[in-house]
Amino acid sequence: MKARFLLIFNDISFIFILMSETATLSTVIDARVKEAATEFCRRRGLKLRYLIEEALVEQIEDEIDLESYHQRRREQTIPLEKILAGRKRRPA
Numbered sequence: 001m002k003a004r005f006l007l008i009f010n011d012i013s014f015i016f017i018l019m020s021e022t023a024t025l026s027t028v029i030d031a032r033v034k035e036a037a038t039e040f041c042r043r044r045g046l047k048l049r050y051l052i053e054e055a056l057v058e059q060i061e062d063e064i065d066l067e068s069y070h071q072r073r074r075e076q077t078i079p080l081e082k083i084l085a086g087r088k089r090r091p092a
Contacts (some may be wrong), residue, residue, distance in 0.1 A: 025052075037051060037052070
């Protein structure tokens, strides 16, 4: 299996995970969902394991992003125009 990297950022640190070890995950899902996922993978030449792993990683990243957004949404922002204007004034 080729090694993959997952970087998870939060406010002051990040988690670096080298995804090279495997573990078994067993769960029960709706039969129609499994059938749809299996057919999706068959049509695209993907392995079901790959689809599920990617979906889990994406969901985790989305949740972390949302958590960071909620923690920082009230922070003061600087308009891009102001930053760009400041760069134009500097001598080259």
